[in-house]
Amino acid sequence: MPDAANPAPMNTPSRRRFRREGEERRRQDLIEATLDSVAEHGLQGATLRTIALRAGVTAGLIRHYFPGKEELLQEAYAALMGRMTEQAKAALVMEDASPRQRLAAFVTANLNVPIIDARVFSLWATFIGRAGADPSLARAHREGYLGFRNEVEAVVAEVLAAERREPDASQLRHHAIAINAIIDGLWIEGCLAGDMFSPGELAAIGIKTVEAELGLAPEREDNQ
Amino acid sequence: MPDAANPAPMNTPSRRRFRREGEERRRQDLIEATLDSVAEHGLQGATLRTIALRAGVTAGLIRHYFPGKEELLQEAYAALMGRMTEQAKAALVMEDASPRQRLAAFVTANLNVPIIDARVFSLWATFIGRAGADPSLARAHREGYLGFRNEVEAVVAEVLAAERREPDASQLRHHAIAINAIIDGLWIEGCLAGDMFSPGELAAIGIKTVEAELGLAPEREDNQ
């Protein structure tokens, strides 16, 4: 019996070499690997082994950082949502710009890369599809949605104020709902079939539609 | 050992009783059970055993009607898409109605039950989330989307013609893209958080936004 429990007496063929990373780093790597796996193979294809392989570790390690797969997925979704809303709102912080310009910039930012992105859309759809059955997902979405809509509503209020118009709360709410829908709808179209639109086309349509919704006079074509 | 391989010598405890259904009936039942399972537990929870249980048969039978799980899922998705586009287009066949009324009816139909429906949305999101990785899904979506958009474009052309306006092809296309986005965006909001809107509110917003996009004069409030 030359090869029993010890396969070769020369040297224990050595386990895999590894480095100890900081906790925060590992957790983020694992979350990113999870998002990649879900985007590529869906929730069913995102197994612990697939995720670990992508993160460059072995499956057992995941249990060292997360109580279970469920929690890993939840944290990954939270990270995704956080990034999305953060990017969207970032377009609103413009100094020295008229409300109307800020609104236009907001629409433009939401209808171009990196927000128009097939991977992000795939993730969003995959997770949101479970919202009907998973209350925590539904709540997370609702919070993100309302936050987004409130941002829209605030800008709309500024724009209309600059136009000397005084909408009541109900009108403001309707404007925000409609504009949010316009952006969402165009975002989906862009993510799913970006090649059907020329660069900047979606943003142009978005701005025009939003301004029509608000009853703003069309901009002159010849300004600068 | 009183209970060995034969648990009771009295009578072979009998297999499950069953009825032979027609092929078409069985296939449809299985597809419906598949959609139910996907809507409730996601793609990962839609196992052959779950589906079979819901359809009132045993798992093995599925292989008698479908080559494999993959094909069952594809047929289920096709059935879903077919039903969705069919319902959406059905709202357009109105005799004795002005183009503008038909457009309004179209928007209204798409923003109320049964098209506003959490289960259908869950299914749509779950499947469309895989479009990035599955070309056949992506193609199916694109065809459905373009079909829908072309319907919109046709009605828009009628509406504008009735208003003595003569948009060129590019303007028509932009209108269709925008209106499609408005409907999609409001549809999502209604499916995900229908309780945040009063009955008919989404449809009212949709009509107003669409008419603003087309530059139609607001309707008088006092007509009948």
Place this chain on the structure above:
DNA sequence: GGGCTATTTATACACTTGCACAACAAGCTC
């Protein structure tokens, strides 16, 4: 009613999954 056929059940199998746990070594402290 007696047989025939093919729908349906039931069981088996190879494989994957999430999770548990023991062994190991990377890198800090002294």
Place this chain on the structure above:
DNA sequence: GAGCTTGTTGTGCAAGTGTATAAATAGCCC
């Protein structure tokens, strides 16, 4: 460098997966 902590690996396991296939029986034709 010795020793210790703990991040990391590897293996094992029970449950569940899709598929294959044999056995049974429902319902039709005569």
